[in-house]
Amino acid sequence: MSMSSVLLKGGSVLIHDANNHVVETKTSILIENDRIAKIGPTLTEDENVQVIDCSDKIISPGFVDTHHHGWQTQLKGRHANEQLLEYMVTGNLQSFQFSPEDVFYGQLAGMMESITAGTTTIVDHAHITCSPDHAKLGIAATASSGIRSVFCYTPIMRVDGFNPLTFCRNPLDDWVMQTFHELADKGPFGAGRVTLGFAFDMFFLPPEVVKGIFAQVKQKGIQTITCHGSVSWGNVVQQLESLDLLDKHIIISHGGTITTAQAERIKAAGASISSTPSSELQMAMGRPYCFDSAFVDRGITGDAIGLQDNASLGVDCHAATGGSIITEARIGLQNARHVFGEHYLKQNKVPRTMPENLSVEAAFNLATVKGAEAVGMGQDIGRIAEGSKADLVIFDALSPSMVGAAQHDPVAAIILHSSPADIESVIIDGIFRKKDGQLLSVEVDPSAKEATGRQALDWMAVARKVVTSRERMQQEIEKIDFEEAKNTLLKLFHVDEERLVDVKQKQ
Numbered sequence: 001m002s003m004s005s006v007l008l009k010g011g012s013v014l015i016h017d018a019n020n021h022v023v024e025t026k027t028s029i030l031i032e033n034d035r036i037a038k039i040g041p042t043l044t045e046d047e048n049v050q051v052i053d054c055s056d057k058i059i060s061p062g063f064v065d066t067h068h069h070g071w072q073t074q075l076k077g078r079h080a081n082e083q084l085l086e087y088m089v090t091g092n093l094q095s096f097q098f099s100p101e102d103v104f105y106g107q108l109a110g111m112m113e114s115i116t117a118g119t120t121t122i123v124d125h126a127h128i129t130c131s132p133d134h135a136k137l138g139i140a141a142t143a144s145s146g147i148r149s150v151f152c153y154t155p156i157m158r159v160d161g162f163n164p165l166t167f168c169r170n171p172l173d174d175w176v177m178q179t180f181h182e183l184a185d186k187g188p189f190g191a192g193r194v195t196l197g198f199a200f201d202m203f204f205l206p207p208e209v210v211k212g213i214f215a216q217v218k219q220k221g222i223q224t225i226t227c228h229g230s231v232s233w234g235n236v237v238q239q240l241e242s243l244d245l246l247d248k249h250i251i252i253s254h255g256g257t258i259t260t261a262q263a264e265r266i267k268a269a270g271a272s273i274s275s276t277p278s279s280e281l282q283m284a285m286g287r288p289y290c291f292d293s294a295f296v297d298r299g300i301t302g303d304a305i306g307l308q309d310n311a312s313l314g315v316d317c318h319a320a321t322g323g324s325i326i327t328e329a330r331i332g333l334q335n336a337r338h339v340f341g342e343h344y345l346k347q348n349k350v351p352r353t354m355p356e357n358l359s360v361e362a363a364f365n366l367a368t369v370k371g372a373e374a375v376g377m378g379q380d381i382g383r384i385a386e387g388s389k390a391d392l393v394i395f396d397a398l399s400p401s402m403v404g405a406a407q408h409d410p411v412a413a414i415i416l417h418s419s420p421a422d423i424e425s426v427i428i429d430g431i432f433r434k435k436d437g438q439l440l441s442v443e444v445d446p447s448a449k450e451a452t453g454r455q456a457l458d459w460m461a462v463a464r465k466v467v468t469s470r471e472r473m474q475q476e477i478e479k480i481d482f483e484e485a486k487n488t489l490l491k492l493f494h495v496d497e498e499r500l501v502d503v504k505q506k507q
């Protein structure tokens with residue numbers, strides 16, 4: 001038996017059956033290297049096996065986050081009362097403030113926040129590509145964290161300066177796709193956990209240019225390509241279809257602009273959406289389409305578009321909301337229940353029961369099996385099975401939040417009662433990244449040892465770096481004329497200003 005064997009002994013293991021129903025099973029899990037070797041009640045204990053007593057623990061598949069901008073840690077807190085247009089200048093375009101080293105610590109802290117909240121796989125829409133080194137240190141930080149990631153390399157509109165806001169003339173300078181090729185040839189990273197994906201939002205470029213970029217991406221065998229669907233000044237499905245690019249490799253984040261007819265074509269193409277309830281609800285991006293309201297089957301579609309089977313969940317900006325995918329599942333679920341209930345209340349009716357697709361199990365599945373399907377890894381992650389990757393989250397069933405609920409319905413306990421504090425351990429690729437409630441130190445990826453001068457980092461060292469890096473950036477950010485920047489952005493995106501609403505507060 002290999003030296004890296006771990007026995008999780010006697011837990012409440014959440015196992016998906018063939019119909020994706022979650023069956024709570026009192027059993028043990030033997031992990032060998034990066035995979036689940038055996039599941040059974042009486043697995044023998046070898047002296048080389050590390051045994052973890054899991055009685056009074058829930059063992060869940062690791063959670064999958066299919067839309068996240070991992071670099072934004074230094075911007076946390078500033079978007080609390082902002083709309084999308086405001087966030088674009090105070091958040092998105094502030095990638096300008098980040099040095100490659102800032103990216104490393106922002107990204108590492110973001111990934112560690114995700115891990116402590118139970119995320120084991122992430123699709124990173126990494127729009128931090130201000131230079132080759134920005135992308136490379138973003139990947140190095142992701143690899144260092146231990147998370148599993150599809151790091152989606154993103155060509156961006158690079159800011160040249162503020163006051164006034166100006167952009168670099170050519171967003172596709174030679175190095176942009178050259179760096180993509182270099183990284184595609186070099187990957188995967190982090191012992192195979194971090195693979196290269198691609199993210200793209202610049203559909204304003206000439207069609208033949210966009211097609212040329214996608215041809216290069218496909219030629220490198222990239223499996224996941226993600227595009228924002230939130231932008232109210234463009235319809236991403238239309239744009240992808242007009243270029244014949246909508247296929248099973250595409251994840252569209254947010255559903256806001258998607259029509260019912262387009263939803264059918266997304267399903268036919270095998271593409272998927274990633275819904276990020278917190279940011280979508282806050283920033284007028286349309287309601288989260290990860291849940292269909294059940295009144296669809298009564299011949300009334302309401303505003304549901306029928307994409308729940310092709311949906312998964314994302315955090316989007318951990319600068320604007322917490323990094324927990326379980327929280328997103330909860331907010332998305334309760335919002336969908338509200339949409340459902342409201343539909344009947346408006347007719348002076350009251351629903352008798354809760355539809356199955358608005359159950360806690362449905363929410364749990366969006367955060368596990370559906371996320372795994374979205375990244376084409378349904379065979380390896382998202383469920384607990386012999387032969388699967390050992391990506392597991394262990395909850396304390398006796399914590400103040402969980403006790404009672406955990407014994408009655410562990411899925412309800414996770415979706416409606418838990419917080420990251422109830423997560424005792426997180427195992428990714430067979431390696432503990434959180435244990436006894438604490439994030440473990442990370443070994444710095446070899447490619448970042450020179451830039452950081454560090455071999456290993458514990459959480460406090462990462463946090464201190466975030467604090468000093470944030471302070472320095474804040475001094476620069478305070479000098480920016482954001483009104484000017486917003487107006488420039490509106491003109492650049494040809495936004496019809498008639499559509500913008502000024503909300504005056506009553507005194």
Ligand SMILES: [Zn+2]
Nearest residue numbers: 125228253316
């Ligand atoms: Zn986003």
